[in-house]
Amino acid sequence: MDLPKGFLFSALSAGIKKESRLDLALIYSEVPARAAGVFTTNKIKAAPVILAEERLLSNKLQAILINSGNANACTGEEGLIAARETAAYVAKNLRISENLVITSSTGVIGIPLPKDKIINKIPFLVASLSPDGLSQVAEAILTTDTFKKVYAKRINIKGKEVTILAVAKGAGMIAPNMATMLAFALTDINIEKESLKEALKKAVSQTFNRITVDGDTSTNDSVIIMANSLAKNEMISYKDKEYKIFYEALEEIFDKLSFMIVKDGEGATKVVDIIVTGAKDEVQALKASKTVANSLLVKTALFGEDPNWGRIMAALGRSDIQIDPSRISISFDDIEIVSQGKGCGEKAEKKAHLVMKKDYFKIKINLNIGKAVSLIRTCDLTYDYVKINAEYRT
């Protein structure tokens, strides 16, 4: 894996999760980095989200302490104190200003953060920081995820080699507008702070905000970017042509991680892109694609590999957008199964059934009344989703 210069990583088990799994991680830049964040739209925000939003007003960051197994959400004033205290202890051990440290949490809501367990481990976490720790960090931030999600890309900016890397977690509670997902993008590029913020916001809107696992959004979603300038390129801003190179690389990385998150959706066996074209405007296109992507009847049909386009039509019909049923066409990859609002017959459905056996395919819906387009990436709804989420935590 290509690493950006000057970033160190460490992770260990602090006993927050059961069975000694890795659950506490630290990401550290050797120099203060320019930084930006995009956070959950849920009105109930976890304590670490509140703290991070506050600290990122300075656009500067040097370390992120991440725990899994406990969301530190709905924990009141004490939760906020716990986030501040653990961040302060990290700062003290790193000998940096506590304003340069944020925390990030994911896991169960409503249980007080076991802050003593965390504080006890911080000296060890700091002592073991190393460029080699990335893989352990990628593991420590997972909850019900089944695989690590890391992607990196190297680009050339004004003659200098620049590396962008991002690590993410996803699984359940994934919906447009992020849900329980955390992603940390780390780069050594030298970029003006407002341009960095702009790139992050746009890339998130095009990728992480266009995926859904179960339509639920969480209290903890965060995407953070740190850019520490150690690639020593001449500083770029959104006015430069190099900005486009940077932005495209960032979007590509987030797109790969988004795909991994849906692929690893709780119980998911398939990734399916719902592509709506021909909508009246962008808002309607988005509504249509979201309603289809979140319909339980569509998602169970994906699992059953049943090209049940009636369920897609019914979802479109209730999605509160302008439609003319007699103009709608629907294809599964290149197999058209609805033309001008009517089914194309059994033969087409048999072919579509074969498309659905793939672990990734596209459902293309043309409303044929306008020019707006939207894509939402979803997964199927399976027995395992129910199993994973119906467990009683004694």
Next chain:
Amino acid sequence: MDLPKGFLFSALSAGIKKESRLDLALIYSEVPARAAGVFTTNKIKAAPVILAEERLLSNKLQAILINSGNANACTGEEGLIAARETAAYVAKNLRISENLVITSSTGVIGIPLPKDKIINKIPFLVASLSPDGLSQVAEAILTTDTFKKVYAKRINIKGKEVTILAVAKGAGMIAPNMATMLAFALTDINIEKESLKEALKKAVSQTFNRITVDGDTSTNDSVIIMANSLAKNEMISYKDKEYKIFYEALEEIFDKLSFMIVKDGEGATKVVDIIVTGAKDEVQALKASKTVANSLLVKTALFGEDPNWGRIMAALGRSDIQIDPSRISISFDDIEIVSQGKGCGEKAEKKAHLVMKKDYFKIKINLNIGKAVSLIRTCDLTYDYVKINAEYRT
């Protein structure tokens, strides 16, 4: 079962469903009845819905032909012709005006209605009309339902005995605003037509529009009422005090049927009322209760009997309403598990877990910022929901 005067019923198997199950039914009033209907809000309306809306403009009806196994939805112009032709053939056999006949369909979307199979059976259907046929009608209208849904009540109106009876089907695709549900209310009351319409609309809004199984609404939902005046009471209207007696009986019947529909939700093992109080206004109360009632994470937790209030809080937080997390309290029946935004501890959760073992209980959410209230009735999300809906129809 108490029957209203003058209504006859019959049902048989026309081979629309597999395995010779009952799938074609006829409801007939010996005299033309005043009538009203409430229909799906889905923009894709099935052919019989379009026809029934048109014919009910006259507020008169004498017969309803109902088939299950095929929704006659997304079937284009031919679908509408099929609805008209089958209705006309019923009218001819009954020797009444075809304007007094509507059809109602439920089942798979997008397959042409097998109208010849239906027409061939209509003479037999008419010949076997009888007061004893109700139970068979209740069975013939079912799709994935597992039990028949009938409820009747007798009231006294101005010294006359009046009977109101309703028969319904539900199962999947049930969401606020009706979904695939059909209900037919039959009564011998003599009531002014606008008052009948008003009573139907209000009773539906308080009952069938407040239940959800999977958040999907269908193309075919219909609630029809026929009032044939054969009880010979002096005609009442909404100005009379007897109107209240009639309305309350109708709402009670619809409430019982709504409960049965949720209880029989696809795969459901529990009925749960989500009651939001203390919301800023009614729109916000409804949004909050609907979001919680449709959250997959909440519904799987109901199945797992896990009092995971964090999922309820997260659903409230994304429901696009005004909240103050530190004011929210949540109870399961009478066990408070969240007070002022914070969990009440393990002991309370253990008690709530016992409440969740019941097959019917209430989740009460007090937002504590206003006075508005809303109730949505939901069910749990289970393996069987996935199983029922993930089947590939070969």
